[in-house]
Amino acid sequence: MKPYQAYFLDLDGTMYKGTDRIEGAAEFVNHLIEKELPFMFLTNNSSKNAQQVAEKLQSLDIQAKQEQIFTTSMATAEYLSSEKPGAKIFAIGEEGLLNALAEENLQLVEEDADYVIIGLDREVNYEKLAKACLNVRSGAELISTNGDIAIPTERGMLPGNGAITSVISVSTNVEPTFIGKPESTIMDQALKKMGTTKEKVLMVGDNYHTDILAGIHAGLDTLMVETGVSTFEDIRNQDEQPTYKAKNLIEWLQTHCQDNERN
Numbered sequence: 001m002k003p004y005q006a007y008f009l010d011l012d013g014t015m016y017k018g019t020d021r022i023e024g025a026a027e028f029v030n031h032l033i034e035k036e037l038p039f040m041f042l043t044n045n046s047s048k049n050a051q052q053v054a055e056k057l058q059s060l061d062i063q064a065k066q067e068q069i070f071t072t073s074m075a076t077a078e079y080l081s082s083e084k085p086g087a088k089i090f091a092i093g094e095e096g097l098l099n100a101l102a103e104e105n106l107q108l109v110e111e112d113a114d115y116v117i118i119g120l121d122r123e124v125n126y127e128k129l130a131k132a133c134l135n136v137r138s139g140a141e142l143i144s145t146n147g148d149i150a151i152p153t154e155r156g157m158l159p160g161n162g163a164i165t166s167v168i169s170v171s172t173n174v175e176p177t178f179i180g181k182p183e184s185t186i187m188d189q190a191l192k193k194m195g196t197t198k199e200k201v202l203m204v205g206d207n208y209h210t211d212i213l214a215g216i217h218a219g220l221d222t223l224m225v226e227t228g229v230s231t232f233e234d235i236r237n238q239d240e241q242p243t244y245k246a247k248n249l250i251e252w253l254q255t256h257c258q259d260n261e262r263n
């Protein structure tokens with residue numbers, strides 16, 4: 001294995017599943033800390049803010065600091081702020097998105113928005129969708145934190161942010177711009193935040209269509225673990241394969257990290 005100097009880690013399906021920690025997750029993070037290898041958690045979950053995500057990881061005995069969390073909401077707010085500082089936003093989303101927009105001094109409005117931003121909102125209703133559509137029809141640009149069609153929960157697969165976005169997109173016939181994985185926007189921002197380059201980083205995740213393709217699109221090497229959404233069988237016929245595959249992070253530590261230390 002190439003000696004990577006930094007790591008990007010997915011959360012759901014890689015570190016935890018619902019309220020359960022995934023085997024090897026804490027050990028892997030401890031390994032990175034011990035080796036003084038910088039790492040950052042990249043998540044398409046737009047509903048929580050960085051502090052809430054860090055607290056969840058800490059409650060599972062995974063050593064994470066708030067500044068190591070980068071959510072699609074943060075990536076979206078940073079993107080908007082660089083495109084148009086102080087822009088007027090009509091947003092559908094939860095605390096994570098609303099906090100991130102406020103932190104970048106973006107202005108929330110109900111009409112005449114420059115941008116319509118869609119993040120996962122578990123209290124979305126017809127009125128919010130109607131306002132989003134009206135703003136898009138009046139010329140607002142449609143941006144979505146991420147295109148995940150379905151999200152795994154304790155109840156099963158529920159509608160994801162891509163599904164909510166599709167209502168506005170279908171109704172207005174306007175294609176959204178997505179920010180989160182597998183797009184390279186979030187990856188480029190994360191590289192910049194970490195002050196590193198793509199050759200030096202390994203992207204670790206469970207979902208081929210988000211984590212692994214995000215890495216591939218951004219030019220990073222990737223490690224797919226089979227502890228979440230995608231299985232090795234699922235991806236057998238994909239043209240672009242992850243750089244590495246491991247059943248879980250325990251197997252990865254045993255087969256790759258110890259060898260590397262002996263070298």
Ligand SMILES: [Mg+2]
Binds near residue numbers: 011012014
């Ligand atoms: Mg995942």
